[in-house]
Amino acid sequence: MWLLLGALSALLLGIYDVAKKVSLQKNAVIPVLFSSIVISCLILSPLPVLSHYLPDTMKGTLLYVPPMDGRAHFYILLKSLLVLSSWLFGYFAMKHLPITIVTPIEATRPLWTLLGALVIFSERLSPYQWIGVSVTLISFYLFSMVGKKEGVVFHNNKWVFFIILAALTGAASGLYDKFLMREFNRVGVQVYYLFYQAIIMGIITLFLWYPKRKTSTPFQWRYSIIGISVFLTLADFVYFFALSDPDAMISLLSTVRRAGVVVSFSIGAFVFREKNIKVKFICLAGVITGTLILLLGK
Template sequence: MWLLLAFCSAALLGFYDVFKKKSLNGNAVLPVLALNTLFSSLIFIPFILVSRFCPSALQDTIFFVPETGGWEVHKYIVLKSVIVLSSWTFGYFGMKHLPLTIVGPINATRPVMTLVGALLIFGERLNLYQWIGVLLAVVSFFMLSRSGKKEGISFEHNRWVWFVVLAALLGAISGLYDKYLMGMFNNMVVQSWYNIYQLFMMGAVLMFLWLPKRKTTTPFHWDWCIPLISLFLSAADFVYFYALGMDDSMISIVSMVRRGSVVVSFLFGAMVFREKNLRSKAVDLALVLLGMFFLYLGSR
């Protein structure tokens, strides 16, 4: 069951990347990110309020948000917010300046980082099929660097590539931390409150960093894809947290499957954004998909 939920989360994440790329084109990054945290918070605040003041309405549903133990619980969620928001910030800037068909496959290597942590921290063990899937993902990253050079994108010297890589590294750390949190707390508690804490953090960033310099940087303009970023991300994360809460779930596999979102983003990058060098990138994508298939075989 948890594996099917991971595939569902992957599809939702693919559309999240597409709407994010569309919203960032020619747009100021920080306001888009701030609005994402705002709309995500607005999705979950009603669940918190109903659970608090009319608990019988949600008590026996997966949307119920239990009361927390105060700061002893929330300090862990605040740390989650800092990690995720840092990852998003680097990822949003990288997404704005790089083709979607480059960003997607780079992000698809994130589970390799998660895998190393899962092996060291949680003692997870992979079988032969799963190891083949991981190795294919590693090979795809090196092949992608060759495809990027055809567009003048040097993986060694392009700072936006390093932004995406750093975002992926922080995302891997977040994934490992998620497995730890799901062993301690309810998934709705974590998802609801970490979005709210991110809203306050981004409010401070806008006030002290963006607003004073907004007239000298890229101007912000509204795009109706911005609320769709929050909608699809919230749905993807909800399914993801629910899967991680299952006793037999493996973060190394869930994280790898979620990177299947690259299929959706790649197709939109090709058909909607008309990006270049699709033939060589398609080979990289095929390796990622083949890796996903081996992971599926190893998890049956």
Template sequence: MWIYLGLLAALFLGLHNLCKKHAVQGNEVFPVLFGTIIAGFLLLLPLFISSQYAPEFTKEIGFFITDIPWKTHGFIFIKSMIMAASWILAFQALKHLPITIVAPIRSAGPFFTFIGAILIYDERPNFMQWIGFCLIIFSVLLYSRVGKKEGIIFKRNKWIFAIIGATFLGASSGLYDKFLIQSLFLNPQTLQFWFCWYTLLILLCILAITWFPYPKKRAAFKFRWTIIGVGVLLQTADYFYFKALQDPDALIMLLSAIKRSQLLIAVVLGGLIFKEQNKRKKLIPLIGIMLGVFLILYAST
């Protein structure tokens, strides 16, 4: 069951990436990110209110937000800091790079998760799983050759390093999620609500320095409905992902790989919608990435 929940998370993540690319075009990254988190928070706020004033009803429908100790709040705040840094880097990179370059680099996330799963959770890969991950990394490197044809030199482009940093932080957060869900026994909606709350506070501090004091920046901001779409789709994807992690048999390295199937939406539909270059050539390494994911899935059954 957790594998199907992972595939649902991948579906909503792919749609989320398309909305995110549209939302950041011509906009400052921080207010867009702030808007997406507000949208996600407002989606979850009725659940929090219902949990306080109608707990029996909220428990009955399976969306009760539990009371947690301050120590657990501290752990969630750490996750918020990690993901805020990852999103800031990712949004900046997405603003300056084609989605068909950004999405495949992000697909290297399972490699970092894979290593962390071995070292931290003692998850043991087999030979075919190693082949699958090596194939994913090799396919991502092929994108660097395609990127040069679009004027993107990977060694000299700071936004490439930004998306690599975002990928590493995102993978770290994924490993941390397993601890929060399986060791602290947080349910998805409780983790999501407080995560959104603390991330809002972090971004509010950043905006107070970089955006609010500058009228020209505020006037240049363009609201788009995709900003709301990013927040809603992300929370939906996270809910299915956290539900999958609640299964004690779920492997974080396998879930991370399953989520990479979002590339089909990001690269194929994204390339068509945003009319980006070299779409056919990018399909070759995309097939390599998907084959790597398939090998991991096949070897894990």
């Protein structure tokens, strides 16, 4: 069941990536991110309120948010900082790079999660799964070769560096999620980590972006920003539910979740009319093949 939920989360993430690309084109990154987080908070804000005033009713649902102590809020705040770092790097990279390059690089995130899971949670992979890891890494290298054709030289392009940092911090967040789901209520984690992110991004927007707004890329409101919030909120809800399963393996779940790259890549190819699609598709097929080997190797 948790693998099927991971696949659903992947589909939602793919649509989320497309909404993000549409929102960021010729737009200011920081207010787009801030707006999407605030909307996500508004979507989830009724849950803690209803859980507080109607606890008997909410306890029988998947949406109950129990009271959480200072220890829980401290760990959730750390989650907010980690995710926000990944998002900031990822949003800037998405704005300046083709989506057909960004999303496949992000799809390598499970590899870094995998390495951490081996060390921290003592998860073990079969020889077939190690083959899957190797195929994915080779595909990532081929993507770097394709990028050169479009003027994106991986070793000296800061936006490529940003998306790699986004993948690394996102992988760290994935490992941290496994700990959080073992210790705390999953819906509470999702609600409050967004709440803390809204506060942090509000400060960043007010003091870093707003004073310089007239000399930088102007902010344009787009309805696709609502799409960012809706699809990410749903993707996270399904993902946290899957991760709360005691049998869920974070290394495999994170791999399945990044398969949403197929959705975003396809739309990037046909809607945004990006270049070198055939070669990129071969590289993407390598990422997908590596993912399938990881899953079948279980």
